Amino acid sequence: AQTVTQSQPEMSVQEAETVTLSCTYDTSESDYYLFWYKQPPSRQMILVIRQEAYKQQNATENRFSVNFQKAAKSFSLKISDSQLGDAAMYFCAYRGGGADGLTFGKGTHLIIQP
Amino acid sequence: DSGVTQTPKHLITATGQRVTLRCSPRSGDLSVYWYQQSLDQGLQFLIQYYNGEERAKGNILERFSAQQFPDLHSELNLSSLELGDSALYFCASSETSLYQPQHFGDGTRLSIL
Numbered sequence: 588a589q590t591v592t593q594s595q596p597e598m599s600v601q602e603a604e605t606v607t608l609s610c611t612y613d614t615s616e617s618d619y620y621l622f623w624y625k626q627p628p629s630r631q632m633i634l635v636i637r638q639e640a641y642k643q644q645n646a647t648e649n650r651f652s653v654n655f656q657k658a659a660k661s662f663s664l665k666i667s668d669s670q671l672g673d674a675a676m677y678f679c680a681y682r683g684g685g686a687d688g689l690t691f692g693k694g695t696h697l698i699i700q701p
Numbered sequence: 702d703s704g705v706t707q708t709p710k711h712l713i714t715a716t717g718q719r720v721t722l723r724c725s726p727r728s729g730d731l732s733v734y735w736y737q738q739s740l741d742q743g744l745q746f747l748i749q750y751y752n753g754e755e756r757a758k759g760n761i762l763e764r765f766s767a768q769q770f771p772d773l774h775s776e777l778n779l780s781s782l783e784l785g786d787s788a789l790y791f792c793a794s795s796e797t798s799l800y801q802p803q804h805f806g807d808g809t810r811l812s813i814l
Contacts, residue, residue: 620800631703632791632805639800678744687757688734688746689803 589614591681593692600669601700607654608664608695610679618684621655621662626694627675635677638662666697674699704728705806707792713812719780722809726773726794732756733775734795734803735767739788750775751797779811787813 590613600606612621623635638646638655646653650667666673676696680689704727712720726733735747737760746759750769761767764782769775779786789810793803 622802624805629807630789631807632793634802634804637802688736688749688759689744690746691744693743 589616589619589681589683589690591679591690591692593677593679593695595695596693597696597698599698599700600666602669602671604669605665605667606669606697608666608677608679608697610662610664610692612660612662612679612681614660614681614683616683620682620684621653622680622682622689623651623653623662623664624678624680624691625673625675626678627672632678636664669699671699671701673697703804703806705792705794705804707790707806707809709809710807711810711812713814714782715814716782716784718782719778720782720811722777722779722790722792722811724775724777724792724794724806726775726792727804730794730796730804731773732795732797732803733769733773734793735761735775735777736791736793736805737788738791738808739785741785742788744791747777782813784813787811 619640621638625633636648654663676694679692706725731752738744747761749757767777789808791808793805795801
């Protein structure tokens with residue numbers, strides 16, 4: 588079974604600075620997809636960014652970018668110019684090519700210091 | 702607004718009871734997924750339906766069941782409820798069962814007293 592590990596239960600960053608959230612995963616599949624979801628205090632699950640495993644180019648969405656290292660099975664999220672609204676739980680998620688449901692990590696609680 | 706509608710938002714009931722959670726997917730989405738988020742287990746995939754048919758099962762208990770109707774809305778039935786079933790239950794939908802990202806509803810908060 589696939590597993591997703593987020594080793595940082597909590598991270599803190601000053602407003603306007605850059606922070607990187609770590610995620611590693613374990614799989615024997617070659618075809619899969621990776622996602623970062625954000626869950627603010629409202630409890631909504633909001634898709635932040637996604638990456639197809641077959642693409643070598645790292646995905647970018649405005650201030651959010653990923654560092655995808657397939658051989659190392661690492662998928663970190665970088666948030667640039669952190670804003671107060673970025674404060675939330677961030678979940679890394681894996682989805683295999685067989686199109687099952689998402690496997691989530693335990694999450695990282697991101698705190699933004701004003 | 703993700704376009705996925707879940708009702709009710711909150712549900713309080715007692716042990717041993719049965720409840721039904723409802724989900725309306727985004728317009729055009731054929732796949733529906735159910736997830737459970739609890740302090741003990743984190744976010745867990747329960748079950749997936751695609752165009753009315755069960756497509757994949759995750760960590761769903763035998764006391765739980767789901768179905769997807771011809772109009773594509775889905776219901777998650779939880780029976781013989783236990784204290785440990787208290788959780789936030791999410792429904793998500795996607796266009797097909799392939800790569801498209803899953804869009805989550807706001808969840809139903811279930812509290813077992």
